[in-house]
Amino acid sequence: MKNVPFNRRAFLKSAVASSAAAVSVGLPQSAQAQQKAAAPPTPSAGYAFLNPDEAAFIEAVVDHMVPADELSPKGSDMGINTFIDRALAGGWGKGDRLYMQGPWKQGVPSQGYQLPLTPAELYRAGIASANAYCVKTYSKPFDKMPETQRQEFLVAWSTGKVNFENGPPARVFFTMLYQNVIEGMFSDPLYGGNQNKAGWKMIGFPGVIAVNQQNIEKYRDKKFPANPLGIADMS
Amino acid sequence: MAQKLKGVDVVLVGLGWTGGILAKELSEAGMKVVALERGAMRSTEKDFAVPMIRDELRYSARNDLMQNPAKDTLTIRNNPSQEALPMRRLGSFLPGEGVGGAGVHWNGHTWRWTDMEFKVRSLYEERYGKAYIPADMTIQDWGITYAELEPYYDRFEYTAGISGKAGNIRGKIQPGGSPFEAPRAREYPLPPLRSSLAGEMFAVAASANGYHPFPRPTANASRAYTNPDGARLGACQYCGFCERFGCEANAKGSPHITVIPIAMRNPNFELRTHAWVTKVLKDSGGKRVTGVTYTSVLNGEEYEQPAQLVILCAYAINNVHLMLLSGLGVPYDAVTQKGVIGKNYCYQTGAGATLFFEGRHFNPFMSTGGLSMVADDYNTNLDFDRGPHGFIGGYSLSGGMTGGRPISFRPLPSGTPQWGKAWKAATAQWYGSAMTISSSGSVMANRYNYYDLDPTYRNAFGQPLMRMTFDYKENEHRMSRHTAQAINEIAKSMNPTSLNPATARTDPWTVVPYQSTHNTGGTIMGVNPRTSAVNKYLQSWDYHNLFVMGASVFPHNSAYNPTGPVGALTYWTAEAIKKRYAKNPGPLVSA
Numbered sequence: 173m174k175n176v177p178f179n180r181r182a183f184l185k186s187a188v189a190s191s192a193a194a195v196s197v198g199l200p201q202s203a204q205a206q207q208k209a210a211a212p213p214t215p216s217a218g219y220a221f222l223n224p225d226e227a228a229f230i231e232a233v234v235d236h237m238v239p240a241d242e243l244s245p246k247g248s249d250m251g252i253n254t255f256i257d258r259a260l261a262g263g264w265g266k267g268d269r270l271y272m273q274g275p276w277k278q279g280v281p282s283q284g285y286q287l288p289l290t291p292a293e294l295y296r297a298g299i300a301s302a303n304a305y306c307v308k309t310y311s312k313p314f315d316k317m318p319e320t321q322r323q324e325f326l327v328a329w330s331t332g333k334v335n336f337e338n339g340p341p342a343r344v345f346f347t348m349l350y351q352n353v354i355e356g357m358f359s360d361p362l363y364g365g366n367q368n369k370a371g372w373k374m375i376g377f378p379g380v381i382a383v384n385q386q387n388i389e390k391y392r393d394k395k396f397p398a399n400p401l402g403i404a405d406m407s
Numbered sequence: 408m409a410q411k412l413k414g415v416d417v418v419l420v421g422l423g424w425t426g427g428i429l430a431k432e433l434s435e436a437g438m439k440v441v442a443l444e445r446g447a448m449r450s451t452e453k454d455f456a457v458p459m460i461r462d463e464l465r466y467s468a469r470n471d472l473m474q475n476p477a478k479d480t481l482t483i484r485n486n487p488s489q490e491a492l493p494m495r496r497l498g499s500f501l502p503g504e505g506v507g508g509a510g511v512h513w514n515g516h517t518w519r520w521t522d523m524e525f526k527v528r529s530l531y532e533e534r535y536g537k538a539y540i541p542a543d544m545t546i547q548d549w550g551i552t553y554a555e556l557e558p559y560y561d562r563f564e565y566t567a568g569i570s571g572k573a574g575n576i577r578g579k580i581q582p583g584g585s586p587f588e589a590p591r592a593r594e595y596p597l598p599p600l601r602s603s604l605a606g607e608m609f610a611v612a613a614s615a616n617g618y619h620p621f622p623r624p625t626a627n628a629s630r631a632y633t634n635p636d637g638a639r640l641g642a643c644q645y646c647g648f649c650e651r652f653g654c655e656a657n658a659k660g661s662p663h664i665t666v667i668p669i670a671m672r673n674p675n676f677e678l679r680t681h682a683w684v685t686k687v688l689k690d691s692g693g694k695r696v697t698g699v700t701y702t703s704v705l706n707g708e709e710y711e712q713p714a715q716l717v718i719l720c721a722y723a724i725n726n727v728h729l730m731l732l733s734g735l736g737v738p739y740d741a742v743t744q745k746g747v748i749g750k751n752y753c754y755q756t757g758a759g760a761t762l763f764f765e766g767r768h769f770n771p772f773m774s775t776g777g778l779s780m781v782a783d784d785y786n787t788n789l790d791f792d793r794g795p796h797g798f799i800g801g802y803s804l805s806g807g808m809t810g811g812r813p814i815s816f817r818p819l820p821s822g823t824p825q826w827g828k829a830w831k832a833a834t835a836q837w838y839g840s841a842m843t844i845s846s847s848g849s850v851m852a853n854r855y856n857y858y859d860l861d862p863t864y865r866n867a868f869g870q871p872l873m874r875m876t877f878d879y880k881e882n883e884h885r886m887s888r889h890t891a892q893a894i895n896e897i898a899k900s901m902n903p904t905s906l907n908p909a910t911a912r913t914d915p916w917t918v919v920p921y922q923s924t925h926n927t928g929g930t931i932m933g934v935n936p937r938t939s940a941v942n943k944y945l946q947s948w949d950y951h952n953l954f955v956m957g958a959s960v961f962p963h964n965s966a967y968n969p970t971g972p973v974g975a976l977t978y979w980t981a982e983a984i985k986k987r988y989a990k991n992p993g994p995l996v997s998a
Contacts, residue, residue, distance in 0.1 A: 284498055285496060371813070382461070382645070385601070387773055388774075396773070403461065
């Protein structure tokens with residue numbers, strides 16, 4: 173079965189137990205054609221949740237963590253800041269799927285997240301605390317600091333060496349922020365990040381299209397030529 | 408005041424695999440069956456279609472198909488001296504919700520648990536003496552045998568369309584399968600999946616190290632399949648969106664495409680979605696249950712549904728919770744060790760190594776839920792002498808990946824920076840050139856691992872949350888050290904460019920990150936009403952018209968995924984209800 177080209181008819185015969193399966197394989201080729209013709213989508217400008225200081229902080233963080241090079245554009249050009257803003261403005265940021273009844277206690281680390289804050293509230297308090305720490309330590313808010321100081325602060329913050337006075341636990345906020353940066357880089361572009369599928373292109377993840385019954389043998393130990401497609405490309 | 412509805416023969420609480428099987432079987436037997444499902448209706452066409460379903464953020468990072476902890480969660484702690492706090496968001500395990508339950512978003516791993524589990528105490532006592540079993544280890548025999556369950560395993564495997572390779576057909580060892588398998592009557596309904604490079608490399612190395620690798624049996628259809636009930640499954644496309652996702656190709660054996668649609672066509676069956684059962688009702692004599700109370704989560708109205716037979720088919724944790732909320736049976740007390748409801752909560756343990764191979768291409772996104780090679784030499788192999796290592800139970804080893812979704816899967820050699828250009832370069836370099844070897848290990852029951860009702864925290868219905876007290880004990884730590892060594896020996900023999908080795912797990916159990924949704928125990932089966940909640944037919948010892956399905960009846964947890972015995976035991980119970988209970992309602996086993 174080596175190097176057999178994808179046989180769409182055989183696939184349809186074998187896979188169609190429902191109309192859904194037929195729909196799923198009917199789309200890829202037309203979607204690929206469409207994608208070639210369409211201009212790359214751009215992240216919509218503006219912020220729905222972050223205020224100007226917060227936006228400057230987040231832009232500086234995502235550009236420091238994801239700098240531009242031959243592998244990808246910088247974080248804000250990939251829309252990671254937009255992803256974070258939209259996530260905080262939406263249901264997740266407002267604490268849906270989060271149990272928010274007291275009493276509130278810190279507990280032990282094995283008990284997980286125990287703050288009386290939604291993600292949006294944690295960001296609001298956390299960014300203010302991080303900037304206050306930076307002003308105190310470096311005499312500038314994070315977005316005004318040079319690269320070396322940004323790096324020094326982020327390393328200290330990520331390794332538990334930073335405490336926020338009268339603020340939320342620094343480590344808990346860092347963990348959430350880092351996870352959101354990753355999500356903004358690698359989630360579907362539908363959510364504002366990973367624009368032009370730059371995160372997926374960087375690693376060779378093909379995105380939505382995944383009809384691999386033949387490919388798993390055809391590309392055994394060979395690099396798959398991924399031309400990533402997102403949900404919008406197929407809708 | 409609850410509005411009292413017209414009585415039915417059977418009420419099922421929850422409509423996943425167990426509820427689906429019973430809905431079909433009992434309605435076909437002529438019983439009037441109502442299923443109350445707290446979540447929504449689900450169908451492949453509306454809910455799992457491409458491109459929408461291929462959304463890692465929504466379904467995996469945000470757990471869109473799972474229970475919502477804002478409405479109901481548990482409190483958790485490692486031991487009785489701690490104060491339990493709520494699991495405020497999902498993490499370590501992901502209970503399902505909605506029609507089809509977790510059966511729509513499982514990976515499909517389907518195993519036969521054998522007498523090594525069902526006779527666990529007798530076997531170890533016989534081989535190593537009574538003193539080998541720690542005093543606080545509350546393992547007990549299950550009261551059922553593999554031989555009794557074999558035809559029902561077969562039934563479930565053919566219903567769900569399991570792809571695999573038999574290792575033992577009627578006592579004859581089969582090349583390519585596991586030599587440690589218990590005898591089965593016939594082959595799996597479908598041949599194994601196409602193998603992956605990672606699985607093959609693991610298998611070659613494991614064989615060279617003396618192990619006996621074989622393809623994982625799994626409900627990912629290796630080709631199109633029509634099951635004995637006439638339900639049709641498509642062929643798996645190795646899309647890499649399996650666990651936590653529904654399958655758009657209907658290639659994953661799931662109740663919403665097999666048993667449930669058949670039940671739905673039967674006029675004896677009625678499904679009510681958005682029906683949240685808050686209580687099972689008892690009669691004044693305390694010998695029978697009379698039905699359930701539920702709230703419509705669409706309008707807040709409360710209803711009473713009388714029934715001749717009440718069968719709990721919710722997720723394992725929720726079945727135990729409902730028993731405790733309803734005051735059914737005697738709650739377990741860890742201090743006096745009296746009572747049974749909540750007893751013997753168990754979990755699983757695991758370890759893993761990541762192997763980096765410069766220049767190799769694993770294409771991790773071409774995969775499916777059960778695509779890996781497994782070795783059971785330290786699991787179902789009775790000849791493996793645990794004595795020198797001082798543990799009870801076992802673990803399976805596997806090589807391969809279940810998907811390459813990049814929010815969660817970005818393997819990096821230890822020491823790689825967390826951000827910046829070097830991080831990006833390493834992420835790009837290793838995404839497609841790394842593979843994993845992992846283990847899944849058993850957890851033996853312990854006196855201090857249990858459920859009860861939380862004294863402080865409440866759910867959206869004002870009811871006490873369930874409280875889970877759990878930690879790994881010395882037995883699991885010892886096994887974990889053995890596991891890490893075994894994984895690392897195989898991994899090193901493969902000469903990877905670099906290796907993130909497996910480490911023995913000796914830290915406390917934590918509620919983050921995700922580990923396993925194989926929560927077992929709490930309404931355990933057995934031979935004695937003083938030490939178990941249900942008999943071998945999963946019938947309550949206290950209320951003969953109450954049955955409890957699912958993994959909450961397991962007296963301990965093995966290394967294997969629970970769905971095989973969950974399905975088999977449901978068919979076994981369905982037959983006992985149809986052939987015996989329906990004709991002569993009463994205890995199926997005398998206490």
